[in-house]
Amino acid sequence: MINFIEDPHKRFNPLTGEWVLVSPHRMKRPWQGKVEAPAGPARPAYDPTCYLCPGNKRADGEVNPAYTSCYAFTNDFAALLPDTPEGSYNEADLLVAKSQKGTSRVICFSPRHDLTLPEMEVEEIRSVVTLWIEEFSNLNARKDIRYIQIFENKGEIMGCSNPHPHGQIWALNDLPVEIEKETARQEAYWAKKGRSLLSDYLDLELKEHKRIVCANDHFVALVPFWAVWPYETMVISRRHVRTLLEFNGAEQEALADILKRLTTRYDNLFQTSFPYSAGMHQAPVNDGPHEGWHWHMHFYPPLLRSATVKKFMVGYEMLAGPQRDVTPEWAAERLQALSEVHYKQLTN
Amino acid sequence: MINFIEDPHKRFNPLTGEWVLVSPHRMKRPWQGKVEAPAGPARPAYDPTCYLCPGNKRADGEVNPAYTSCYAFTNDFAALLPDTPEGSYNEADLLVAKSQKGTSRVICFSPRHDLTLPEMEVEEIRSVVTLWIEEFSNLNARKDIRYIQIFENKGEIMGCSNPHPHGQIWALNDLPVEIEKETARQEAYWAKKGRSLLSDYLDLELKEHKRIVCANDHFVALVPFWAVWPYETMVISRRHVRTLLEFNGAEQEALADILKRLTTRYDNLFQTSFPYSAGMHQAPVNDGPHEGWHWHMHFYPPLLRSATVKKFMVGYEMLAGPQRDVTPEWAAERLQALSEVHYKQLTN
Numbered sequence: 001m002i003n004f005i006e007d008p009h010k011r012f013n014p015l016t017g018e019w020v021l022v023s024p025h026r027m028k029r030p031w032q033g034k035v036e037a038p039a040g041p042a043r044p045a046y047d048p049t050c051y052l053c054p055g056n057k058r059a060d061g062e063v064n065p066a067y068t069s070c071y072a073f074t075n076d077f078a079a080l081l082p083d084t085p086e087g088s089y090n091e092a093d094l095l096v097a098k099s100q101k102g103t104s105r106v107i108c109f110s111p112r113h114d115l116t117l118p119e120m121e122v123e124e125i126r127s128v129v130t131l132w133i134e135e136f137s138n139l140n141a142r143k144d145i146r147y148i149q150i151f152e153n154k155g156e157i158m159g160c161s162n163p164h165p166h167g168q169i170w171a172l173n174d175l176p177v178e179i180e181k182e183t184a185r186q187e188a189y190w191a192k193k194g195r196s197l198l199s200d201y202l203d204l205e206l207k208e209h210k211r212i213v214c215a216n217d218h219f220v221a222l223v224p225f226w227a228v229w230p231y232e233t234m235v236i237s238r239r240h241v242r243t244l245l246e247f248n249g250a251e252q253e254a255l256a257d258i259l260k261r262l263t264t265r266y267d268n269l270f271q272t273s274f275p276y277s278a279g280m281h282q283a284p285v286n287d288g289p290h291e292g293w294h295w296h297m298h299f300y301p302p303l304l305r306s307a308t309v310k311k312f313m314v315g316y317e318m319l320a321g322p323q324r325d326v327t328p329e330w331a332a333e334r335l336q337a338l339s340e341v342h343y344k345q346l347t348n
Numbered sequence: 349m350i351n352f353i354e355d356p357h358k359r360f361n362p363l364t365g366e367w368v369l370v371s372p373h374r375m376k377r378p379w380q381g382k383v384e385a386p387a388g389p390a391r392p393a394y395d396p397t398c399y400l401c402p403g404n405k406r407a408d409g410e411v412n413p414a415y416t417s418c419y420a421f422t423n424d425f426a427a428l429l430p431d432t433p434e435g436s437y438n439e440a441d442l443l444v445a446k447s448q449k450g451t452s453r454v455i456c457f458s459p460r461h462d463l464t465l466p467e468m469e470v471e472e473i474r475s476v477v478t479l480w481i482e483e484f485s486n487l488n489a490r491k492d493i494r495y496i497q498i499f500e501n502k503g504e505i506m507g508c509s510n511p512h513p514h515g516q517i518w519a520l521n522d523l524p525v526e527i528e529k530e531t532a533r534q535e536a537y538w539a540k541k542g543r544s545l546l547s548d549y550l551d552l553e554l555k556e557h558k559r560i561v562c563a564n565d566h567f568v569a570l571v572p573f574w575a576v577w578p579y580e581t582m583v584i585s586r587r588h589v590r591t592l593l594e595f596n597g598a599e600q601e602a603l604a605d606i607l608k609r610l611t612t613r614y615d616n617l618f619q620t621s622f623p624y625s626a627g628m629h630q631a632p633v634n635d636g637p638h639e640g641w642h643w644h645m646h647f648y649p650p651l652l653r654s655a656t657v658k659k660f661m662v663g664y665e666m667l668a669g670p671q672r673d674v675t676p677e678w679a680a681e682r683l684q685a686l687s688e689v690h691y692k693q694l695t696n
């Protein structure tokens with residue numbers, strides 16, 4: 001047995017096959033290091049200098065339409081391009097490279113420059129879900145695309161280059177590293193048990209009820225047993241679906257609902273617009289059945305102690321392996337205890 | 349073939365078996381995101397409030413000796429503890445944990461609060477090398493230790509909690525994730541070729557001479573073909589040794605020399621005290637011969653465009669896989685072109 005509250009231990013991530021070092025007692029150490037700038041002043045609903053606001057001009061000279069809900073376009077500085085020729089390079093199996101092609105899309109969540117997901121209405125988030133499905137479906141139709149990464153960087157400290165509420169989609173002709181890991185592990189589990197790894201995991205979590213943050217009829221948000229970031233969470237669909245194309249209407253609505261509730265809890269934790277990188281993991285496309293794949297979403301938020309002190313994944317973490325200073329159970333308890341009414345609405 | 353200068357491609361890291369996405373054209377995108385605070389004012393040679401300065405009191409009440417060279421002690425808030433009892437936990441192979449024991453040491457590089465490695469004399473860095481060897485040797489003597497991670501977090505933006513020049517050593521009874529990967533790959537290579545992977549790689553790099561930054565008789569500093577961070581480098585020993593215990597006197601001196609020269613180039617790049625996490629990778633200890641292991645050191649510096657704009661490893665990187673905006677060859681050229689005289693000495 002392990003005393004999870006006192007003893008340093010490592011925990012296994014069955015989705016990637018990797019481990020995280022948990023040092024439950026480290027939270028006590030004094031912090032004289034970097035303190036992030038507190039959030040700036042409230043933003044205007046429309047910013048004439050923002051290249052994501054409706055009607056404004058973008059870097060490439062194009063003008064955004066006067067959109068009223070959400071809006072998608074191809075990134076003017078895409079990391080992946082549609083016409084890259086096939087190519088590969090190999091010198092003694094030591095210098096090895098392969099060309100990559102694909103596209104990057106930008107998804108504006110709202111015409112309002114001053115909102116973020118938790119401050120939007122559920123019906124507005126529902127429109128984002130619809131747009132994600134539409135975009136995924138379009139990309140899926142391109143036979144050279146094998147993986148579609150939907151994600152959001154929220155907040156300056158997560159490298160977000162514009163505070164206008166938006167996310168991105170990068171799609172490419174290959175499986176990225178993390179997707180290869182999750183594919184291998186989920187498919188091995190499926191081959192052995194005939195059930196999805198995440199269905200069995202979710203059953204265990206619902207039984208123990210120690211790491212659940214919130215839930216509705218179709219989704220559960222929880223702090224995974226193997227969480228790396230202090231307040232990391234996962235949203236798992238109760239039904240085993242491979243991609244969001246399989247969500248029915250009720251599930252699409254429930255996804256909007258759980259996103260609103262989880263991100264509101266996050267904002268309430270430190271009474272700040274809570275930064276994170278979040279994204280969906282789903283089955284590769286145009287690449288066989290991938291029966292073991294179970295749709296889920298990861299939230300990786302960096303804050304540790306307050307709105308201005310984050311966890312640094314540096315030295316030991318980069319060179320040896322991830323390390324966390326509090327237990328996932330401790331974090332889950334804190335997230336559970338929070339209200340689902342946004343703090344800005346309470347203080348108004 | 350691939351046009352490395354124009355086309356997005358991925359490159360293979362033979363040490364870990366993982367890939368990095370290279371988007372050579374992305375450097376052109378405008379940056380409206382986070383700008384780091386410029387370096388603060390010069391620090392005093394002695395700071396009465398610093399818990400690492402000679403003669404000062406630490407968090408646990410102990411008083412540092414009036415050390416005059418370098419100095420090591422056990423971290424008052426260690427992530428690993430020597431007396432953690434053995435223990436493991438397994439629920440359906442989905443909730444899996446194992447206790448971890450070990451220790452964390454802090455290594456003060458100099459009594460001077462205001463220095464950093466590039467500003468120290470080679471002979472002073474030579475004393476740090478000697479202390480690393482001593483510490484490694486002591487930890488190696490504990491039969492329950494299997495891996496010893498020597499590293500440094502330099503700079504506030506790398507989570508360094510005190511600017512006094514120092515590094516750390518975390519040692520534990522297990523192989524961390526990154527070490528497992530590098531062990532597997534290096535040993536498979538050794539089994540197949542009877543030579544170390546890094547010896548063969550180094551030969552290739554010396555022949556091509558496109559990514560070499562600087563070198564001396566015993567070490568080469570280069571931007572690896574598969575670099576993830578914009579100005580990432582590796583220091584590789586020309587001789588195939590497993591750990592720094594095998595370095596002879598000339599090699600110990602040459603290590604101090606290459607560290608001084610590489611970190612000076614780094615500081616000169618943006619005329620700032622260049623932040624990074626750096627650390628040595630070496631063979632596990634008390635764990636069999638590990639013949640394929642070849643000592644090396646990684647430098648992971650976050651800066652991208654200037655002293656205040658860093659590369660964010662967020663959204664796509666966290667969820668899918670690492671991505672870089674410039675080619676390793678481009679970065680190597682810039683590092684090659686720099687002086688090995690520290691900019692502060694030139695402007696004085």
Ligand SMILES: O=P(O)(O)O[C@H]1O[C@H](CO)[C@@H](O)[C@H](O)[C@H]1O
Pocket residue numbers: 033311312313314315316317323501506507508509
């Ligand atoms: O041990 P320190 O310097 O207090 O802390 C720093 O280094 C550690 C090891 O890389 C990290 O876990 C911490 O996040 C970082 O702030």
Ligand SMILES: O=P(O)(O)O[C@H]1O[C@H](CO)[C@@H](O)[C@H](O)[C@H]1O
Pocket residue numbers: 153158159160161381659660661662663664665671
């Ligand atoms: O595409 P953006 O928003 O300009 O850039 C941001 O997200 C990308 C994808 O996660 C990262 O590669 C960049 O480092 C980050 O700054």
